[in-house]
Amino acid sequence: MRRIESVNDFVIKFANVNGTGSASANNLFAKALFRMGIPVSPKNIFPSNIQGLPTWYEVRVNDKGYLGRRGGIDIALSVNPQSMAQDIREVLPGGYFIYDDTKPLDLRLWRDDITIVGLPLSRLCNENYDDPRQRQLFKNVIYVGALAALLDIDFKVLTGLLEDQFKGKKNLVLPNTHALELGYHYAQANIACPLGIRVEKSDKVGDKILLDGNTALGLGALYGGATVAAWYPITPSTSVVDAFEKYAKRVRIDPGTGRRNYAIVQAEDELSAIGMVIGASWNGARSFTATSGPGISLMSEFLGLAYFAEIPTVLFNVQRAGPSTGMPTRTQQSDILACAYASHGDTKQVLLFPSTPKECFDFGALSFDLAERLQTPIILMTDLDLGMNDNMSEPLAWDDARKYDRGKVMTAQQLEDGMEFGRYLDVDGDAICYRTYPGTHPTKGAFFTRGTSRNEYAVYTEKGEEYEANMLRLLRKWDTINEHVPAPITVDCGRQTDTAVLYFGTSEESSLEALDYLAAEGIYLNAMRVRAFPFNYEVQEYIERHKEVFVVEQNRDAQLRTLLMAEFEFGPDKLKSVLCFDGTPISARNIGKQIKKHLKGDNVLPLHRNVNLVRAGESL
Amino acid sequence: MSYQVPKFRHPDLPLNDLGYTKADYEGTISTLCAGCGHDSISGSIVRACHELSIEPHKIAKLSGIGCSSKTPAYFLGKSHGFNSVHGRMPSVVTGAALANRDLVYLGVSGDGDTASIGMGQFAHVARRNLNMVYIVMNNGCYGLTKGQDSATADRGSASKKGDPNIYSAIDLCGTALQMGATFVARSFSGDKEQLLPLIKAAMSHRGFAFIDIISPCVTFNNNQQSTKSYEFVREHSEATGTIDFVPMHKEITAKYQPGSSHEVTMHDGSSVRLYKADDSLNPFDRRSAITALEDHRYSGSILTGLMYINEDSRDLHEVLETSQKPLNQLDETDLCPGNKMLMNINASLR
Numbered sequence: 004m005r006r007i008e009s010v011n012d013f014v015i016k017f018a019n020v021n022g023t024g025s026a027s028a029n030n031l032f033a034k035a036l037f038r039m040g041i042p043v044s045p046k047n048i049f050p051s052n053i054q055g056l057p058t059w060y061e062v063r064v065n066d067k068g069y070l071g072r073r074g075g076i077d078i079a080l081s082v083n084p085q086s087m088a089q090d091i092r093e094v095l096p097g098g099y100f101i102y103d104d105t106k107p108l109d110l111r112l113w114r115d116d117i118t119i120v121g122l123p124l125s126r127l128c129n130e131n132y133d134d135p136r137q138r139q140l141f142k143n144v145i146y147v148g149a150l151a152a153l154l155d156i157d158f159k160v161l162t163g164l165l166e167d168q169f170k171g172k173k174n175l176v177l178p179n180t181h182a183l184e185l186g187y188h189y190a191q192a193n194i195a196c197p198l199g200i201r202v203e204k205s206d207k208v209g210d211k212i213l214l215d216g217n218t219a220l221g222l223g224a225l226y227g228g229a230t231v232a233a234w235y236p237i238t239p240s241t242s243v244v245d246a247f248e249k250y251a252k253r254v255r256i257d258p259g260t261g262r263r264n265y266a267i268v269q270a271e272d273e274l275s276a277i278g279m280v281i282g283a284s285w286n287g288a289r290s291f292t293a294t295s296g297p298g299i300s301l302m303s304e305f306l307g308l309a310y311f312a313e314i315p316t317v318l319f320n321v322q323r324a325g326p327s328t329g330m331p332t333r334t335q336q337s338d339i340l341a342c343a344y345a346s347h348g349d350t351k352q353v354l355l356f357p358s359t360p361k362e363c364f365d366f367g368a369l370s371f372d373l374a375e376r377l378q379t380p381i382i383l384m385t386d387l388d389l390g391m392n393d394n395m396s397e398p399l400a401w402d403d404a405r406k407y408d409r410g411k412v413m414t415a416q417q418l419e420d421g422m423e424f425g426r427y428l429d430v431d432g433d434a435i436c437y438r439t440y441p442g443t444h445p446t447k448g449a450f451f452t453r454g455t456s457r458n459e460y461a462v463y464t465e466k467g468e469e470y471e472a473n474m475l476r477l478l479r480k481w482d483t484i485n486e487h488v489p490a491p492i493t494v495d496c497g498r499q500t501d502t503a504v505l506y507f508g509t510s511e512e513s514s515l516e517a518l519d520y521l522a523a524e525g526i527y528l529n530a531m532r533v534r535a536f537p538f539n540y541e542v543q544e545y546i547e548r549h550k551e552v553f554v555v556e557q558n559r560d561a562q563l564r565t566l567l568m569a570e571f572e573f574g575p576d577k578l579k580s581v582l583c584f585d586g587t588p589i590s591a592r593n594i595g596k597q598i599k600k601h602l603k604g605d606n607v608l609p610l611h612r613n614v615n616l617v618r619a620g621e622s623l
Numbered sequence: 624m625s626y627q628v629p630k631f632r633h634p635d636l637p638l639n640d641l642g643y644t645k646a647d648y649e650g651t652i653s654t655l656c657a658g659c660g661h662d663s664i665s666g667s668i669v670r671a672c673h674e675l676s677i678e679p680h681k682i683a684k685l686s687g688i689g690c691s692s693k694t695p696a697y698f699l700g701k702s703h704g705f706n707s708v709h710g711r712m713p714s715v716v717t718g719a720a721l722a723n724r725d726l727v728y729l730g731v732s733g734d735g736d737t738a739s740i741g742m743g744q745f746a747h748v749a750r751r752n753l754n755m756v757y758i759v760m761n762n763g764c765y766g767l768t769k770g771q772d773s774a775t776a777d778r779g780s781a782s783k784k785g786d787p788n789i790y791s792a793i794d795l796c797g798t799a800l801q802m803g804a805t806f807v808a809r810s811f812s813g814d815k816e817q818l819l820p821l822i823k824a825a826m827s828h829r830g831f832a833f834i835d836i837i838s839p840c841v842t843f844n845n846n847q848q849s850t851k852s853y854e855f856v857r858e859h860s861e862a863t864g865t866i867d868f869v870p871m872h873k874e875i876t877a878k879y880q881p882g883s884s885h886e887v888t889m890h891d892g893s894s895v896r897l898y899k900a901d902d903s904l905n906p907f908d909r910r911s912a913i914t915a916l917e918d919h920r921y922s923g924s925i926l927t928g929l930m931y932i933n934e935d936s937r938d939l940h941e942v943l944e945t946s947q948k949p950l951n952q953l954d955e956t957d958l959c960p961g962n963k964m965l966m967n968i969n970a971s972l973r
Contacts, residue, residue, distance in 0.1 A: 037973070038973070167971075210969075210973075211973075212969050212972035212973055213972055213973070214972050222965075222968070225958075225959075225960065226959055226960070226965075228953075228954075228955065228958040228959060230722070230950040230951070230953060230958065231718060231721045231722060231950060233714075233717075233718060250960075254960040254964065255958070257946060260946070260947070261944065262944055262945060262946040262947060263943065263944050263945050263946060264945075264946050264950065264953055264957055264958060265945075265950070266721045266940075266943050266945050266950065267943075268717065268721070268751075268943075270714065270747075271743055271744065271746075271747040272743065274711060274714065274744075275711070275713075275714040275717075275743070275744055275747065276714075277714075278707070278708070278711045278713075278714025278715045278717070278718065278744070279714045279715070279717045279718035279721070280718060281707075281715055281718060282685075282705075282714065282715035282716060282717060282718025282719035282720075282721075282722070283718035283719060283721055283722040283950075283951075284718070284722075285705060285715070285718075285719060285722075286683070286718070286719040286722035286723050286726075286951055287722060287723065287951035288718075288721070288722030288723070288950045288951040290718060290722070304708055305708055305711070308707065308708055398966075398969040399965050399968065399969055400962060400965060401959070401961065401962040401965050402962070403961050403962050405955075406955060407954070407955055439703075440703075440723075440951065441680075441683045441702070441703035441719070441723070441726060442680055442681055442683070442703070442723065442725070442726050443680070444680060445678060445679065445680050445701065446680075446701055449680060449700070449701050449702055449703050449704075450703065450704075451695070451696060451703075451704040451705075451706065452703070452704065452705040452706065452707075453705075453706040454706070454707070454708065455706070463696070
């Protein structure tokens with residue numbers, strides 16, 4: 004057998020039982036490597052369940068800084084007998100399987116092509132702890148201690164993390180340190196350490212942070228000046244409002260009066276949540292909601308009202324696998340079309356596509372400026388992978404000189420001075436009209452907001468030409484919006500090529516890595532990351548310039564590609580799909596393989612457009 | 624189309640404390656059917672706001688969809704209005720009220736808008752005790768779609784179409800009481816004397832004030848077999864008593880029989896005086912109100928008047944402990960914690 008040998012380059016997967024406290028121990032492991040200066044990319048793979056079902060934590064460790072999912076497992080650490088058969092099967096030949104050998108391994112599972120390492124975790128716990136809950140909790144910490152020996156993790160980094168985590172509280176730090184030592188010493192005494200795979204201190208992390216996208220979004224809303232948050236609990240978006248509340252409690256409570264400069268309402272459903280956001284925004288407060296697929300379906304009627312009545316609305320959509328309840332704890336980018344054209348009638352909604360926690364923060368705060376400047380819903384499209392996993396990210400930053408852009412709001416003074424007010428009157432030629440907040444002026448500036456057709460002065464009308472003029476103005480406004488949304492980012496491969504790859508959101512890391520692999524084989528592609536809908540003109544021009552563009556996305560129906568074809572009228576032969584929709588984040592190997600399949604059979608028109616898809620479970 | 628009311632007014636129209644005439648509280652001309660009960664309610668709203676001397680622009684009027692929800696165009700033309708989505712007015716008011724606690728929020732809805740499509744939001748806005756007035760113009764039918772029965776139509780009652788309703792009726796006052804409303808009343812569009820003080824009291828109440836106003840649909844549901852017709856309601860109404868609304872600083876001049884009345888001081892300093900017709904109802908006790916409703920339902924009469932009032936409740940802003948300064952008036956200095964805090968957060972994430 005040839006063992007996999009590597010330094011700072013491997014994938015480890017922890018197999019745990021949901022609800023046993025494994026998350027914090029696994030987090031301790033990932034963060035220790037991060038503090039050693041090694042880039043890490045941890046992913047939670049969890050069931051829709053609170054306690055008892057299998058859950059996994061997959062960490063990619065990579066000195067080159069590749070953060071996307073790689074595919075393949077080098078080390079499996081199994082503390083869950085339920086999933087053991089699957090876990091051991093998944094290990095790549097030459098890899099390592101670490102398991103609790105208090106109970107001997109079922110010989111039918113034995114593999115000769117991997118290294119099998121036993122750790123008597125249950126026995127160590129039973130010998131050292133009497134309380135059943137402690138036995139369960141410390142089992143997790145013990146295996147992290149053992150990994151420190153097996154992988155050469157700096158033990159001092161681990162204890163330093165415990166100090167930070169428990170803020171120096173000795174009664175918590177000491178027992179955890181003891182548990183780490185139990186594992187560490189056992190491994191040192193009984194197993195040849197380190198394994199073929201190990202880590203060493205590096206300098207590839209710089210000033211980066213490890214943060215989940217949902218927390219970053221909550222902070223973005225806080226910094227963006229949101230005061231009213233209305234929401235309905237739904238995985239995987241729930242932690243957005245949780246984070247907003249956590250930080251609002253710290254900084255938004257007046258120390259003198261104890262009064263809050265924010266209001267959070269857990270609504271009775273998503274319809275109500277978006278209704279509250281629209282009511283608050285109409286009344287001049289910055290307001291947002293966070294939801295996921297099923298919530299988007301419910302909110303669609305209100306999104307049409309906000310589009311047509313032109314009410315600033317901020318909505319964070321943390322996407323999960325649909326349709327219907329789908330796979331609620333798995334990731335996808337499959338709400339693109341549902342959001343881009345949300346609601347009945349002719350609608351177009353503004354979408355933002357962040358791809359890192361830093362961008363979640365930046366776009367989160369920006370959403371409020373855009374919503375008020377453009378007077379329309381802003382739907383920020385993230386996903387479970389970005390939202391619920393710790394992602395390595397540039398640090399967050401805020402310019403203290405920054406002022407909120409409140410958009411076109413006519414003041415009492417302007418009304419008093421005789422400025423003409425028509426709620427839907429385009430006075431500046433950018434198709435965006437002035438609004439007034441309720442209560443502004445005793446006799447001027449009041450208007451009636453409605454989802455029915457109305458003229459420029461907000462008076463109800465059923466005249467076809469007035470309705471049409473308004474709808475055409477909304478289309479002109481779309482052009483204005485185009486100038487305000489974040490522009491795409493391009494990566495030039497530095498060679499002559501007429502082929503490019505186009506991606507968005509969480510497909511970025513894997514796409515870039517795949518391009519490196521392809522370049523090593525002499526296949527060169529330019530790359531563009533789209534960051535908003537409406538697509539900027541730059542996107543159109545870029546696609547036109549290339550003969551063939553691969554559109555990478557995490558859904559079945561190539562929704563972004565459909566949107567590109569609809570908006571720019573490209574033919575289907577120009578845009579090729581690279582897809583993944585099995586609920587796991589798309590991997591670099593998958594992208595590379597799909598692109599190569601396409602390139603090989605380029606002149607063959609597939610009978611079915613997804614014929615080149617690499618399916619879940621298919622070898623990469 | 625909306626048609627403006629002619630601007631000409633008698634020069635000696637009475638002014639309120641703020642110097643406004645009643646005309647300053649009017650809206651555009653109604654496009655509802657002639658004789659519609661809703662127009663009488665609009666008239667009472669205009670009068671109540673004028674007589675209460677509320678600044679017209681300090682009221683926000685919101686509605687859902689339906690005949691009733693059109694009425695905000697026909698009153699308070701100097702107030703911002705919001706004709707939202709069917710059954711969803713409560714959520715929009717909730718957001719609006721959270722944004723600015725300093726306005727008076729008047730929600731107008733119908734029986735279809737509230738008792739069917741909007742039942743969930745109605746229940747929850749009552750439960751949150753949002754500081755608003757919630758008026759249902761209740762005619763037992765869907766007017767805009769030509770007269771289908773609504774969920775408040777009594778079993779056996781028939782509209783113009785003639786088929787008796789086969790389902791039991793939802794009593795919105797009972798629902799409001801169960802859900803935690805802190806002011807619950809019922810009235811009749813044809814009884815201005817009762818309706819006007821009720822609207823005034825509801826507007827002075829801090830918390831969720833609900834008035835179910837039976838308002839006959841002259842086109843589809845004013846026939847003999849209907850229990851929501853003018854005739855039927857007039858004949859079967861039984862009032863809890865009468866109420867007087869006394870604005871702040873106004874001297875009480877009327878004479879009252881001692882012992883038969885209660886005076887309630889509202890949060891804005893005004894007071895409501897109740898004269899009870901029936902000793903069995905205690906309007907400060909929710910259980911008593913629920914029992915009275917059930918008793919009247921059993922006897923086939925319609926209980927009207929003020930059924931329940933609780934002036935000591937905490938409204939949503941109190942429960943959420945929001946700042947006294949309206950949230951929509953806060954700016955960067957109040958809201959943004961600045962880069963220094965972000966640097967600390969960054970440090971904790973390494």
